[in-house]
Amino acid sequence: ASSKLLLLCTLSLSGGGVVAYSEAQVDASKTSVQVNEKDCKKKRVVVLGTGWAGISFLKDLDVSAYDVQVVSPRNYFAFTPLLPSVTCGTVEARSIVEPVRNIIKKRNGEIQFWEAECMKIDAANKKLFCRYTVENNLVGNDDFSLEYDYLVIAVGAQVNTFNTPGVLENCFFLKEVEDAQKIRRSVIDCFEKAVLPGLSEEERRINLHFVIVGGGPTGVEFAAELHDFVQEDLINLYPSVKDLVKITVIQSGDHILNMFDERISSFAEQKFRRDGIEVQTGSRVISVSDKEITMKLKAKGEICSVPHGLVVWSTGVETRPFVKDFMGQIGQANRRVLATDEWLRVKGCEDVYALGDCATINQRKVMSKHLRDVTDLMKDSEGNYIDKVDIEGFKLALCQADSQVKNLPATAQVAAQQGAYLSKCFNRKYKWKDNPEGPRRFRGSGRHQFHPFQYKHLGQFAPLGGEQAAAELPGDWVSMGRSTQWLWYSVYASKQVSWRTRVLVVSDWTRRFIFGRDSSRI
Ligand code: FAD
Numbered sequence: 001a002s003s004k005l006l007l008l009c010t011l012s013l014s015g016g017g018v019v020a021y022s023e024a025q026v027d028a029s030k031t032s033v034q035v036n037e038k039d040c041k042k043k044r045v046v047v048l049g050t051g052w053a054g055i056s057f058l059k060d061l062d063v064s065a066y067d068v069q070v071v072s073p074r075n076y077f078a079f080t081p082l083l084p085s086v087t088c089g090t091v092e093a094r095s096i097v098e099p100v101r102n103i104i105k106k107r108n109g110e111i112q113f114w115e116a117e118c119m120k121i122d123a124a125n126k127k128l129f130c131r132y133t134v135e136n137n138l139v140g141n142d143d144f145s146l147e148y149d150y151l152v153i154a155v156g157a158q159v160n161t162f163n164t165p166g167v168l169e170n171c172f173f174l175k176e177v178e179d180a181q182k183i184r185r186s187v188i189d190c191f192e193k194a195v196l197p198g199l200s201e202e203e204r205r206i207n208l209h210f211v212i213v214g215g216g217p218t219g220v221e222f223a224a225e226l227h228d229f230v231q232e233d234l235i236n237l238y239p240s241v242k243d244l245v246k247i248t249v250i251q252s253g254d255h256i257l258n259m260f261d262e263r264i265s266s267f268a269e270q271k272f273r274r275d276g277i278e279v280q281t282g283s284r285v286i287s288v289s290d291k292e293i294t295m296k297l298k299a300k301g302e303i304c305s306v307p308h309g310l311v312v313w314s315t316g317v318e319t320r321p322f323v324k325d326f327m328g329q330i331g332q333a334n335r336r337v338l339a340t341d342e343w344l345r346v347k348g349c350e351d352v353y354a355l356g357d358c359a360t361i362n363q364r365k366v367m368s369k370h371l372r373d374v375t376d377l378m379k380d381s382e383g384n385y386i387d388k389v390d391i392e393g394f395k396l397a398l399c400q401a402d403s404q405v406k407n408l409p410a411t412a413q414v415a416a417q418q419g420a421y422l423s424k425c426f427n428r429k430y431k432w433k434d435n436p437e438g439p440r441r442f443r444g445s446g447r448h449q450f451h452p453f454q455y456k457h458l459g460q461f462a463p464l465g466g467e468q469a470a471a472e473l474p475g476d477w478v479s480m481g482r483s484t485q486w487l488w489y490s491v492y493a494s495k496q497v498s499w500r501t502r503v504l505v506v507s508d509w510t511r512r513f514i515f516g517r518d519s520s521r522i
Pocket of ligand 1: 048049050051052053054071072073074080081082083084116117118119154155156157174175176218320322355356357358410411412413414415
């Protein structure tokens, strides 16, 4: 009886609605109903994830209109574009994270946060099953369930190993803050090991061979950071092995940074060549052991193995297993990524939205919308087809429509814009409910109440080391060199989520300019 009472108190204190699904389920669910009744005026929005999409949604949402609950295994937001800088100590890990509870506090604390992982979504009963993730010996149940009226899935994606043997066991990844910290320690380990007495030159050389698999923005940025770390700091501290360090980037395609403009891709390749970073294109890694990395050279069909000291795997992402399970429940089992419509509503499931890296906007509908826009160009102001079409304008519009229907990139920019868009829809949905006769913009019903989501591309950066960067800016503008690096510094400082992280990041950059990077293995 006392344990039931304790459970009841805990549930009431924690804001209600958390339903333990252990043996005490019957009593716990009664508690949940009572608490739900108390909050029944507000619809419950559960947000999964505190990354770019989730936090951007929470920052703009009218939290007084909903009972907002957030579930995420990380109690912080991480500014992922600076993760490569954490691997070499250019910025410290704590400088790029903002505690979720700081963000909640700024929203008058009207958001409940649960540090847990969603294990399963029960779409039919609008219920989530979650688990506290950190291993501990604390008292209490780690599992709980949570009901929702609206669910916002913003859980990002996980690294994709393409089932390549040995990758999970022998490679480092660069997806989370912990990954970056592990890489930082391991790079120092490689140097410390390489200078131990009794090693042959070949052994030292192997320990100092750093391999990066994947020539996308993350892999390239890490290679550039590592090169700067070695050249600016480590060779002064480990002079005896300074000529033995080698950095190799392995890329399956023909060029690195192939999602960028060709000019950027070749600028990056030339710069890497000058810096002595080997770029091995047209090679597919087929296995990784603790000593060697084996790959197939596409052109010759040959298989070769290279010994390594450290491998960083950065080849792309895939859907999380519990999202795959959810996709199976709602008839999307044959898809790779969770599909939504242009309003970010998950297809085949009521009241569930998905945004950021875990979702993709359904192509067919977007295509038809843009084709409609293009066809409109052929009509006059009264809607009649005109005889003489502006061919150039028509071609341009077709081109734009085509570029719009390409999959949106898995970037922070897309995720943040989607979060902001969805929060506006939620705010408007609430206002319309209370004020159906109000301003015209709140009327209407269903999805047509809102404009579909439209992505606005604001540009993309690729830092290349040595105080040089490349950028693809809106309007097909390409900028490369030192001035672009300064643009990168100012954009990334301004994009920080809080003044606290902004000050920390800028002071880390200043510290590095003055004192260099810290090479202690902490
Ligand atoms: P994330 O930001 O990954 O957030 C996912 C959230 O879900 C996290 O809080 C996670 O803890 C939580 N979560 C995970 N599993 C669960 C679960 N089971 N239950 C509940 N919550 C869960 N993009 C750019 O635009 N520019 C860049 O320069 C750039 N650089 C990058 C550098 C690196 C090293 C990396 C890894 C990515 C970079 N990106 C960049 C991509 C960008 O980080 C992602 O596109 C963006 O993070 C996607 O946002 P998201 O909210 O979908 O996912």
